[in-house]
Structures are given as structure tokens and as C-alpha cells.
Amino acid sequence: MTDLSQYLPIFMFLVVALGLSSLFVFLPMGVSRLTGSYKPTEAKLTEYECGFPAFEDSRSQFDVRFYLVAILFIIFDLEAAFLFPxxxxxxxIGWTGWATMMLFLFELVVGFAYAWKIGALEWE
Structure with a gap:
């Protein structure tokens, strides 16, 4: 039979972590209700987005170029994360590592040139 007592510290850690995280979430909510600072009004319950009321349906579609720019940003952000190490x-790593990174950068430049050529970076 397996001795489960060696897992007791892990279980205690999880119980303490769950208890503290619950306390940090629910205690301020409870205190605010008890002290009277919870006073919902129509203005407090409205949607808030960028400092002005929403003027369109929340399910409206974005232009696909928005997503292309976001994906390009992520790709070039990851490129910078690969360049530091x-x-x-x-x-x-020598010349092999240098050549491999130059191939990687060449692929990124080709992809960037393609995105530029099809007009993915132009905003109307």
C-alpha cells in the first residue's frame, strides 16, 4: 500500500492557497455590502467601454485586417523573444546557430513583405 502521508504538505498548501484566494476575493465584497458602500444606480450598472456608451451591437464583426495586424504583432513580438537568448x-552555438537564425529572420521578412504586398497593413 502506498504511503500517502508524503502528499500531506502539498494538500495543506492547496487548502491554504484556496482559502486565502477565496478570502481575498469574497471578503472585500462582503465588507462593502455590510458597510453600505454597495449602492447600485442606473449609471453604475451600465456598460462601460472606453469612456463612452456603446453605440453598436456588442456582437458586431471586426474587419479581418484587425486580426491580421494583431497576428503580425504577435509574430514579431515572439521574434524579439527569440532574438535575446x-x-x-x-x-x-557558433555559425550553425547564426545561419539558423538568419533563415528564421529571412522567413519572417518574406512573410512581412507578403502581408505588406496584399495590403494587410493598410488601414482605411
Whole structure:
């Protein structure tokens, strides 16, 4: 039979973490209700977006170029995340690592040129 007592510290940690997180979430809500600071009005219960009331349906579709720009941003953000460790370890990985990164950057430049060519970056 397996000795489960070795898992007791992990179980205690999870119970304490769940208890504290619940306390930090629900205690302020309860205190605000008890002290009277919870006074909903029509203005407090309305939707709030960018400082002005919503003027369209919340389910309206965005232009696909919005998503293309977002994806391009993520790709180039990840590229920067790959460049830092590559630059730090360049002395150890040698010419093979350098050539591999140049191939990676070339692929990104080709993709960027393609996106530029089809007009994905132009906003009307």
C-alpha cells in the first residue's frame, strides 16, 4: 500500500492557497455590502467601454485586417523573444546557430513583405 502521508504538505498548501484566494476575493465584497458602500444606480450598472456608451451591437464583426495586424504583432513580438537568448548564446552555438537564425529572420521578412504586398497593413 502506498504511503500517502508524503502528499500531506502539498494538500495543506492547496487548502491554504484556496482559502486565502477565496478570502481575498469574497471578503472585500462582503465588507462593502455590510458597510453600505454597495449602492447600485442606473449609471453604475451600465456598460462601460472606453469612456463612452456603446453605440453598436456588442456582437458586431471586426474587419479581418484587425486580426491580421494583431497576428503580425504577435509574430514579431515572439521574434524579439527569440532574438535575446540567441544573442546571449551566439558564442556557444557558433555559425550553425547564426545561419539558423538568419533563415528564421529571412522567413519572417518574406512573410512581412507578403502581408505588406496584399495590403494587410493598410488601414482605411
Amino acid at each position: 540567441w544573442a546571449v548564446s551566439l558564442g556557444e
